[in-house]
Amino acid sequence: MEKLSDEKLMALFQQGDMHAFEALLERHRRPVYRFIRRQVGHPTTAEDLLQDVFLRLVHRADSFERRSKFTTWLYTIARNLCIDHLRKAVHRRTSSLDQPLAQGEGEDVTLLSRLAGDDPAPDREAHNRRLRECLQRAVDALSQEQREVFVMREDAGLPFEEIARIVEAPVNTVKSRMRYALQNLRTRLEAEGFEP
Amino acid sequence: MDCKLADESLVDLLYEELSPDRRQALEAHLEGCARCAGELARLRGVLRVVRDVPLDEPAPQVSERILRLARAARDSGERGAAARAASEAGAAAPLGRLWRWSWSPALVAVMLGLVVVAVGLVAFQKLQQPSPELVQDAREVWAPPPAPAPAAPRSEARKEAVADEAPAAPAVPGGTGTARPEPGVGLDHFSFGDQDAAGRAVAARGVAGPEQLRPEERAPERPAAEPAYRPGPAKAPAGEKVRAKAEAQGWDSDGSGVAREERAEGRPEPGTAGVLGGVWKEDAVDPRYAQPPPPADKPAEAAKPADGPRPAVARPAPKPSPDSAADRDLAENAQHARRAGRELRGAESGTLAGEGAEAEAKTSKKAEARPVVPAPAPEPARVAESRPAAAAPAPEGELGSGGADEVTAQVGSDEELAATRSKDGAADDAGRKGGGGQARRDDGLLARGERLLAAGDPAGAADALGAFLRAAPGDPRAPAVRFRHARALFLAGRCAEAVTATRQALAARPAHPSAGEALLDQASCEVRLGRFQDAARTYQRVEREHPELAGEARRGLERLPQ
Incomplete structure (x- = not known):
């Protein structure tokens, strides 16, 4: 199973082989989760969407054509679910980084102050945690187009041509988005005190 | 390679997606261009930071949960497909059985026998009563308008003969010959045998429609809360009994299939199939699913489909049979x-x-x-x-x-x-x-x-x-x-x-x-x-x-x- 291509595994799953599905899940759950996690920000939401992606894969397995590339199909599903989620999230009340937290916690306590923290991180783990938070904020600040290209290339390792098929844009456009994404991330990280 | 083209190729270089020729050209340009080289260094720095951050992982329970749900969904899909296939096969099975049964030798023999008997009976009748007068009487009885022709007194034997030769339609309202039911229509309400019996009864009295029934012959109104599944008599021996039974169960003596109380209230009953306004027609609603809308103040009663008043189409036919709507x-x-x-x-x-x-x-x-x-x-x-x-x-x-x-x-x-x-x-x-x-x-x-x-x-x-x-x-x-x-x-x-x-x-x-x-x-x-x-x-x-x-x-x- 481990040496079989994604497409071969998918073909086996279409014939009812659940071990093939298990192999696909094990192979892709991390990169797909990272892709979703970067898109939606929240880990629990990302896990829920990860579940939705693979369940949709199950329900639509028959629609997968063997000549297609599996990762293109999979990330198209993931991308669509993320877009749906983000559209819905626009209508939900979201906590502003600058608004005071719950009543009784003081006017000066905001989510931003909690997230950033003023104390320098004494150890590596704390440093990583802070860097991760900063990076997540920087990624969040990217435009949707730049973010998805950055995550698919950097976290999921998809080639630009495949990303272009997923987002339905020319390859050069995708590369431009990647370039701008890296430049914007650099600007944000520098502003947070991390010199790239 | 100029700076513009080099700038466009930097990302490719970062991710090793350049062809050897272009890579060589770009590296040659970077050696002589500090601006492009600096930009490449900054981009590499960003990637270093990004890659320095440990990546998140989904919780192990998520994978287990996905696997469980996937198996359940897969199983349900297979079972759903199997159920659909079984359902289709089940729907086709009665037809197939009927088809096979209809061509069984025994049935063919029985049918041939019936045909021979029928031909024999017709021939016998023609031999016994070939009188043209009888034919004329029949024309007078069934000719529109409904008023019976003032024919000379006929013998009871002749009347019975007319009734036997006449179609079952007289049970249909109007009985004028303009609105007779098509064969097989409205079988939920009357079997052919019942129609024959009713027809004989009407013809025996020389009437052509329900409007000529005597008022004293009408059965009392059926109570509204009459039990829905009251079985009817096994066999209606005579036309009067059939009519009385039909009226007792809420059918007008015209056999229209329209409940009297519904007509009195001036509203059609959902799912009604029968003669409405003198025209025989089938309602599009399947009578098995036709139920009166639940009253707003009595939802519990509405939740009991077998209780309470039933629509006219769901009432049992006078003769109980496995095909009756009630059953x-x-x-x-x-x-x-x-x-x-x-x-x-x-x-x-x-x-x-x-x-x-x-x-x-x-x-x-x-x-x-x-x-x-x-x-x-x-x-x-x-x-x-x-x-x-x-x-x-x-x-x-x-x-x-x-x-x-x-x-x-x-x-x-x-x-x-x-x-x-x-x-x-x-x-x-x-x-x-x-x-x-x-x-x-x-x-x-x-x-x-x-x-x-x-x-x-x-x-x-x-x-x-x-x-x-x-x-x-x-x-x-x-x-x-x-x-x-x-x-x-x-x-x-x-x-x-x-x-x-x-x-x-x-x-x-x-x-x-x-x-x-x-x-x-x-x-x-x-x-x-x-x-x-x-x-x-x-x-x-x-x-x-x-x-x-x-x-x-x-x-x-x-x-x-x-």
Whole structure:
């Protein structure tokens, strides 16, 4: 199973082989989760969407054509679910980084102050945690187009041509988005005190 | 290579997607261009930082959960396909059997025999009574307008002969020859034998339509609350008896099939098939499913399809037969109940519900007395305020929080399984008695909720399971369903409701197998709602009470803002 291509595994799953599905899940759950996690920000939401992606894969397995590339199909599903989620999230009340937290916690306590923290991180783990938070904020600040290209290339390792098929844009456009994404991330990280 | 082209190729160089020729050209350019080289260095620096951050991983439970749900969905899909195939085969089977049976040698012999006898009878009649006068009499009797021709007195033998030769149509209102039923139409109401009998009766008195019936012959009005499934006489020996019986059961003596009380009220009855306004026509509504709309103030009565007044089309024909509408309804009620039981058992063993559950749920929504909870609003807190009923289930029972197949594992105790099975049996019994509508709807809601949850529609599942809990708070499965309901609310993003539902489910069954996962869900919801202190307490509770989930709880605590 481990040496079989994604497409071969998918073909086996279409014939009812659940071990093939298990192999696909094990192979892709991390990169797909990272892709979703970067898109939606929240880990629990990302896990829920990860579940939705693979369940949709199950329900639509028959629609997968063997000549297609599996990762293109999979990330198209993931991308669509993320877009749906983000559209819905626009209508939900979201906590502003600058608004005071719950009543009784003081006017000066905001989510931003909690997230950033003023104390320098004494150890590596704390440093990583802070860097991760900063990076997540920087990624969040990217435009949707730049973010998805950055995550698919950097976290999921998809080639630009495949990303272009997923987002339905020319390859050069995708590369431009990647370039701008890296430049914007650099600007944000520098502003947070991390010199790239 | 110039700076513009080099600038466009930097990303390719970063990700090693350049052809050897272009790579060589770009590297040559970078050696002589400090600006482009500096830009490349900065981009590499960004990537270093990005790659320095450890990547998140999904929790191990997520993979297990996905696998469980995938298996359940796959199984249900296969079972659904098999059920559809079986259904199609089942639909075709009676036709196939009929086709095979119709060509059996025995039947062919019988049919040939009947043809020979019929030809013999006709020939005998022609030999015995070939009088042209008789034919003339018949023309006078059946010629429009309906008034009988003032013919010379005829012998009773002649009248009977006319009746025998006349078609069965005289039982149809009007009887004028302009609105006769097509053969085979309206068989739910009259068998051919009955029509013949009625025709003979009318013809014997020389009348052409119901308007000529004597008033004293009319049977008294049928009481409105007459039992629906009163069997009729086995055989109507004479026309008068047939007419009296028909009237006694609410049919006008014209045989129109229109109940007298409906006509008196001036409203058509749903699903009525028969002669309306002197024209014989079939209603598009299948009479088996035609039921009067439930009165707003009597929903419980509406939930009992076999009780109370029935539509005219569902009344039994005078002669009981396996094809009668009443028998079909009765058999169908029992079949519905058995199907609901099968669906429920299927849901508990990981099977997703069959197609019928959705129809059941729709029916239940129509008949439900209490107001249906509206669709969820986007904002969870407002939802919680506007939907107190959905967020306040009664505390009892248990069930899981995973996929549909988890129900089997988490319904858990033998007592609960026994209770479930006994409920299935009760539903069957109630269905046979015609009073299983409520149980069917409850089972349909539960099966629908599980199916939607497994199909990735947690909002729909939450609504269906919430409706089940409101409709059957005392059901032995309710405690387990509460955990499923909370899970569905969590997955649907209705966090405030999910927190409330989880707390109440846990208060009733703190030792439920899904308690730990439910607490994790609750903590996630509290995070989403910005209640970080509550979330921290919930995660700490998971650490204390559910060591197997302590790792997940610790990760949750780490993710919380300091």
